Amino acid sequence: MTEPLNTNRKAELLSTTVEHIDITKFDARPIVDAMKKMSFTSRDLGRATDIYNQMLADPDCSIFLVIAGSTSAGGCMDLYAELLRNNMIDGVVATGASIVDMDFFEGLGHKHYQALEVPDDDTLRSLLIDRIYDTYIDEEQLQDCDHTILEIANSLEPRPYSSREFIREMGKYLVENGKKENSLVKLAYEHDVPIFCPAFVDSSAGFGLVKHQVDRAKAGKPYMVLDAIADFRELTDIKIKAGTTGLLMIGGGVPKNFIQDTVVCAEILGHDDVQVHKYAVQITVADVRDGACSSSTLQEAASWGKVNTGIEQMVFAEAGSVMPLLASDAYHRGLWKTRTKRRWGASFD
Template sequence: MADDTINDTRPNDQRKAELLSTEVEHIDIREFDARPIVDSMRKMSFTSRDLGRATEIYNQMLADKDCTIFLVIAGSTSAGGCMDLYAELIRSNMVDCVVATGATIVDMDFFEGLGHKHYQANEVPDDDTLRSLYIDRIYDTYIDEEQLQDCDFTINRIANGLEHRGYSSREFIREMGKYLVEHGKKDNSLVKLAYEHDVPIFCPAFVDSSAGFGLVKHQVDQMAKGEPYMMIDAVADFRELTDIKIKGGESGLLMIGGGVPKNFIQDTVVCAEILGHEDVSVHKYAVQITVADVRDGACSSSTLQEAASWGKVSTAIEQMVFAEAGSVMPLLASDAYHRGHWKTREKRRWAKLFHDEG
C-alpha cells in the first residue's frame, strides 16, 4: 500500500477528500431495544454473563433513589461511535456527573460540537502520508488536523475572554458548553447538554488534549504582554469532585476504560476521609468495561476488587467486563434506557453546588 501512495499523483486535496469521505455515524440507543439480547446473555457464560450482570448493576444504580451516578470515560469510544450514546445518558438523566479524559471532552465531543466530524479509515496508507495530508489517525478512525486546530484556537478564544485567574476543569468546561449553546453546530453534544442540564464534567488531565495547545498559546501571549493569564487548577478539580461525593451520599460508577479518570473518582472517598468526613461511604456500585490487563499490576488503575483494599469501592455490587467498550456499551445503555428507571429519577444538578453556576 505504501508503494501505491508513493506513486500517487493525485492532488493532495483530492486525496485527502477521498480518505475523509465516510463519516463515523454515532449509535442511537433509543432506536433499538437491547433488553432481549442482554437477558439472553445473562444466561450465558464468559464476557456475555459479565455484561449481563454489569447491565443489571447499572439498572440498580438508576433505580436507587439515593444514588449519584458518575460516568467515567477514558479511551476513544466517543470518536469511534459512542458519542451520542454518552450525550443521551446526560439528556435522559441517567448520569449525574462526568469524569473523563481531555481528549474525550475536547478533541472528540467539543470538536464535533463545533461542526467537525470523525471519519472511518476505510483505507490506511502509511502514516507519514497521512501526516503530509494533515490527517490524524485513531486506529481505524480519521480526524482532519486542520479542523482540530480550529478546536485549539476556539479554546484559546474562550480563555482570552475570561477573567484571568485559576479555574477548575469543570468551571472551564462549563464555559465551553456555554459557547456551544451560543455558537455550536450540533445539538447532541455531551458538553452542551451537560451545561444545559447542570451536570458537571471534570477532566483531571485537561491539558492532555487540544485544550492544552489553546491554553498554552493563551498564556504565552499574555506573558508577552506582561499581563496575567488564566490557568487550570487541578487541586480545585479534586476538591470539587470530593465535595460532590460528600454531599451526594450513595454513589455508583459506570466506567469505560480506566486510567486517571477512574483513579480520580475513586480517590474522592479517601479524600473525604482525610477532610474528616469519616461517615462518607465507599462507592456502592461499580462497573468497569476495559481491555486492560491485570498482569502489570495496573489494569489501567487497579481492578475494582483491588480498589476495595484502599477503601474506595465496595466489592458487594461490582462487575469487571473485559471487552472493547464500543461493542458492549450500546447494549448496556440501550437496555437501561428501555427499562426506563431514569424516568422517575430526581435530577441532582450537581453543577449548582458551585458559586459560579448561579
C-alpha cells in the same frame, strides 16, 4: 519548501463519517436478558447491566460516567449524550481528549471519519490527517478547536479555574455558537451536570491554553490558569454531599483513579462516615497482569477503601461493542424516568 496538500487524496480518505449509535432506536433488553443465561463475557455484561439499572433505581444514588479511551470518536458520542439528556448520569469524569478533541470538536461542526484503508502514517501526516486506530481526524479542523479554546480562555477573567468551570464555559460557547445539538459538553451546561477532566491539558485544549498564557505573558498581562487541586476538592465535595454513589467506567487510567480517590480524600478531610462507592461497573480491555494501577480490578480497589466489593462487575471487552447494549437496555427499561435530577453543577454557583 513545503509541498502542497493533495486535496483530492485527502477528500477521498475523509469521505465516510463515523455515525454515532442511537440507543433510542433499538431495544437491547431481549439480547441482554439472553446473554445473562450464557457464560464468560456475555454473563458479565448481563450482570453489569443489572448493576447499572440498580443505580438508576436507587433513589439515593448519584451516578458518575467515567470515560477514558476513544469510544467517543468511535461511535459512542451520542450514546453518552443520551445518558446525560435523560438524567441517567449525574456527573462526568473523563480524559481531556474525550471531552475536547472528540465531543467539543464535533460540537463545533467537525466530524470523525472511518478509515476505508490505513495507508502509511507518514502519508497521513503529509495530508494533515490524524489517526486513532481506524478512525481519522482532520488536523486542520482540530486546529480550529485549539483556536476556539484560545478564544474562550481570552474571554475569561484571569484567575484560577477548575476544569469543571472551564468546561462549563465551553458548554456556554456551544449553546451560543455550536453546530451540534447532541453534544455532551453542551448538554452538561444546560442540565447542570459537572464534567471534570483531571488531565485537561493532555488534549487539544492544551495547545490553546498554552498559547493563551504565552500571548498574555508577552503582552505583560495576567492570564487564566487551571487549578487541578480545585478539581479534586470540588469532586470530593460532591462525593461527600451525594452519599450513595455509583460508577459506570469506560476504560481506566486517570479518570478512574480520580473518581475513586474522592473516598480517601473525604476521609483525609475528616469525613470518617463517607461511603465507599456502592456500585461500580468497569468495561475495559486492560490486562491486570502487569500490576498497572489503571488496569486494577474493582476488587483490588476495594482494598484501598474506594468501592464496595458486593455490587461491582468487571467486563473485559472493547467498550464500543458492549456499551450500546448496556445503555439501550437501561434506556428502554425506563428507570430514569422517575429519577430526581441532582444538578451537582449548580452547587458551585
